[in-house]
Amino acid sequence: MxxxxxxxxxxxxxxxxxxxxxxxxxxxxxxxxxxxxxxxIIEGLKSEFESAKKEIIADIEDRNKSIQVVISTLERHTGKNLTKIPQDSVKYFLDELMQYRFYTPSHPVLDDLQSSGRFNLIKSEELRFLIRDYIQTKERIKMPEEKERRFVLEQMAPFLSERIALGKLFESDQYELDREKLDHLMNDEFFGSLLYIRKNTIKSSQQYSRILLKNIETIQFELNKNLHD
Incomplete structure (x- = not known):
């Protein structure tokens, strides 16, 4: 036993x-x-944020062009800049006054992390915090961008359409805007108010774009760090 x-x-x-x-x-x-x-996941996020960075930089550069045109036009309106807009630049100036853009990055990996609740697979608490902060800022920029869009479509574009034959100007290479009409537009007081508001709407969107760019660059640093740990 x-x-x-x-x-x-x-x-x-x-x-x-x-x-x-x-x-x-x-x-x-x-x-x-x-x-x-x-x-x-980190490799996928790295690729996504590289594309997101390119898009936000393009948005910032485009807004820089728009705001320079708005400021230049506003200076002509207020008499600070007495030079005439060259005929071959009229299209560019008017087009920039009506431009708006939206930040729409593609984030399939990030979207999947959100919907599946797999955020905890990312061990770095710092990286998780940065990504969540980016998501919140990405949502916040929608409001100033939408304000910018509505202002252009509901105020700036209708105002210009009433005073300038935009179809002829943009669709015909031979059409030239009458200099008297252009001078009258530059002296219009309501146009000056629109330019001032337009400048502020662009600046508001630009502020969020710069915050997003900084967020993205910080996230990229943390992604590279975690990838090589």
């Missing part, structure tokens, strides 16, 4: 050890799977 109990005890110990080893191996496999999944 003594030998039997020793044998049975040995069998139990072996079974327990086998279970513990199997659990440990399973944990190792799970950890490896999570590490692989995290690396895949």
């Amino acid at each position: 003594r030998n039997y109990f020793k044998y049975a005890l040995g069998e139990i110990i072996l079974v327990v050890l086998g279970i513990l080893i199997a659990l440990q191996v399973n944990n190792w496999n799970e950890d490896r799977k999570k590490l692989h999944e995290e690396k895949s």
Whole structure:
């Protein structure tokens, strides 16, 4: 009986050890799977934020052009700049006055993290915080961008359409805007008010764009850091 109990005890110990080893191996496999999944997520985010950075930089550069045109036109209106707008630049000036843009980056990996609740696969608490902050700022920029769009479509474009044959101007290479009409437009007091508001709407969107660019660059730094840890 003594030998039997020793044998049975040995069998139990072996079974327990086998279970513990199997659990440990399973944990190792799970950890490896999570590490692989995290690396895949970070690589995907890195690619997405590279594209997002290009888009936000393009938005900032386009807004810089628009605001320079608005300021230049406003200076002509107020008499600070007495030079005439060259005929070959009229289209460019008017087009910039009616331009607006939206920040619409493609974020399939980030969207999946949000919808699936897998944010915790990213081990870095700092990176998770930065990404959530970026998401909030990305949502906030929609409001000034929408204000910009509505102002252009509801006020600036209708005002210009009533005073200038925009169809002829933009669709015909031969059409030239009458200089008297252009001078009258520059002296219109309501046009000056529109230019002032337009300048402020662009600046508001631009402020958020610059915040987003800074967020993106910080996230990129953290992504690279986590990818090489």
